[in-house]
Amino acid sequence: MNFPAIHFVSECFIKPKNAPEEANQPIYLSQWDLAMVCVHYIQKGLLFAKPPTFDSGNQMKNLLEKLKKSLSLTLNHFYPLAGRLATLTQENPPIYSIYIDCANSPGARFIHASLNSTMEDILSPVDVPEIVQSFFDHDRAINHDGHSKSLLTIQVTELIDGIFIGCSINHMAVDGTSFWHFFNTWSEIFNAKGEIIAISRPPIHKRWFPDGHGPILSLPYTHHDQFIRRHDAPKLRERVFHFSANSLKKLKAKANAESNTTKISSLQALSAHVWRCITRTRNFPPDQKTSCRMAINNRTRLNPPVSQDYVGNCIQTVRAVVTAGELLEQGIGWSAWQLHQAVHNHTDEVVHEWVESWLKSRFIYQLAQFFDPSSIMMGSSPRFDMYGNEFGLGKAVAIRSGYANKFDGKVSLYPGNEGGGSMDLEICLPPHSMSLLESDEEFMETVS
Structure with a gap:
């Protein structure tokens, strides 16, 4: 309109x-x-x-x-x-x-x-x-x-x-x-x-x-x-998909059962699911490398830990890298386990190694670095208290974001409005890829 x-x-x-x-x-x-x-x-x-x-x-x-x-x-x-x-x-x-x-x-x-x-x-x-x-x-x-x-x-x-x-x-x-x-x-x-x-x-x-x-x-x-570089996003469609608590429970149970573990979280299972489905729409050759990056909070990784009340950046990204063939041939449990391991291995020692490396060779992130058309990037978090903010108007009905930091394969995670562990995913893809994702049965049957 x-x-x-x-x-x-x-x-x-x-x-x-x-x-x-x-x-x-x-x-x-x-x-x-x-x-x-x-x-x-x-x-x-x-x-x-x-x-x-x-x-x-x-x-x-x-x-x-x-x-x-x-x-x-x-x-x-x-x-x-x-x-x-x-x-x-x-x-x-x-x-x-x-x-x-x-x-x-x-x-x-x-x-x-x-x-x-x-x-x-x-x-x-x-x-x-x-x-x-x-x-x-x-x-x-x-x-x-x-x-x-x-x-x-x-x-x-x-x-x-x-x-x-x-x-x-x-x-x-x-x-x-x-x-x-x-x-x-x-x-x-x-x-x-x-x-x-x-x-x-x-x-x-x-x-x-x-x-x-x-x-x-x-x-x-x-x-x-x-060092100043400016980033303009390509032509993208942006859509919010809702995942009910029950849908996420099933994804988590499936991922853990396939990996014979109980350690995979709902967030890791959902990220793996989205990674697999978006990769399928991109129709890569089997040997094409693809990755899923996840923003991670260093506060709890550091020893001693940093308070959650610390203001400033205390984040990095972790990622799992596989081939498109491996990702699509293996089930959700295998890909979710790759993400679980990436998170598990992000220790105090790893954080300090990154900091020491940066201090020796100081660099600045460019948004183009995050824009990799063969990968996806999971940002924000459903754990943030977004719907608890009220300004005399009752509970908010929706969360939305601006133009900032968007590119092909950027996914932002929000809590669902009804709570209970539900989540909303804001997914950015080129029009053709988004149409294919909307036609992907494995993906759409999990969307509420």
């Missing part, structure tokens, strides 16, 4: 109401943060239904004011998100250092927009409509743009019968765990109606570095033109 243009009503900047003294100090970024400088912002948001008696005049105005007030209070705790990136350069000794400047910034951006469309217009099409990309600020921005753009933008888009709250955060400042930590805290403060004294999960902003290494003060560059 043809959508009307989105209308931008107003914008402002929000600062912490009472920033702590630490907000005057620079935040030096970790190795995982710095490697993200050319990756897109994280763009995730929630669609809420308007209450039946919702007044688009006064009640919308009141909602916006409450959102702004609670955001300002939340930024007291997440003060780096009100900052900007800054770069320090020096010739002798050579220094090229990117850090977060919390003191010299107008704050986080807050946008109010409207769209003359309904929730059904957004949710009923088979594919996610392209207009959803307009629900997020920083479209196509890379993290380095945080030198001049806000590190955090909240965009509230009012529909005829719904409200979409879109959140864009610089991926050098947060990973998925800390993105949703921020969102959960904002919801907690909003629902406390300004009466909150202490939040349930105070964030930890001091970055993790291996023993013997303090702040990383230099990258091997003299100018950003030496």
Whole structure:
């Protein structure tokens, strides 16, 4: 369908109401943060239904004011998100250092927009409509743009019968765990109606570095033109597939039975299933190498472990690599076991080896590295508390994302709306491949 243009009503900047003294100090970024400088912002948001008696005049105005007030209070705790990136350069000794400047910034951006469309217009099409990309600020921005753009933008888009709250955060400042930590805290403060004294999960902003290494003060560059690359996605279809708890239970049981184990998780079984089905649509020769990458949280892998309240990037990817022939000839149990082993083998020692290697030869991820047309990439996590965020509008009806970090074979995992272990998969594929996936019986019989 043809959508009307989105209308931008107003914008402002929000600062912490009472920033702590630490907000005057620079935040030096970790190795995982710095490697993200050319990756897109994280763009995730929630669609809420308007209450039946919702007044688009006064009640919308009141909602916006409450959102702004609670955001300002939340930024007291997440003060780096009100900052900007800054770069320090020096010739002798050579220094090229990117850090977060919390003191010299107008704050986080807050946008109010409207769209003359309904929730059904957004949710009923088979594919996610392209207009959803307009629900997020920083479209196509890379993290380095945080030198001049806000590190955090909240965009509230009012529909005829719904409200979409879109959140864009610089991926050098947060990973998925800390993105949703921020969102959960904002919801907690909003629902406390300004009466909150202490939040349930105070964030930890001091970055993790291996023993013997303090702040990383230099990258091997003299100018950003030496590393900045921008990524434009090819023509893709984006569709959300729902998997009920019962469907996932069957996939997990089948994978474990075939591998004669009980160790394969629902997530590993589902990832293996999607990997096999998408590979089949690509019609590779049997000897073609294919891989499934999975984002993995290093917090629990490190020894001693890092708190889940640590803010910043603490992630890497693990992957299993096989041939297309092996993947399709063997059952789901075999491919799920390859993924289980990849996760199991990601130990404290492996994490430290990666960090030490990066410190010796410092590099920056380019999105083109993740775009491998013979592989798939599993991102986000159904374990994040997405539907627990409420802003006086009840529980959200759907999760959607923006343009950022999408390519052929990108799969994002979300919890299902009904809970209970259900999951939603946001899959991005070229039109031809998506049509073949929709015709794949093994795949579609597991979709609810």
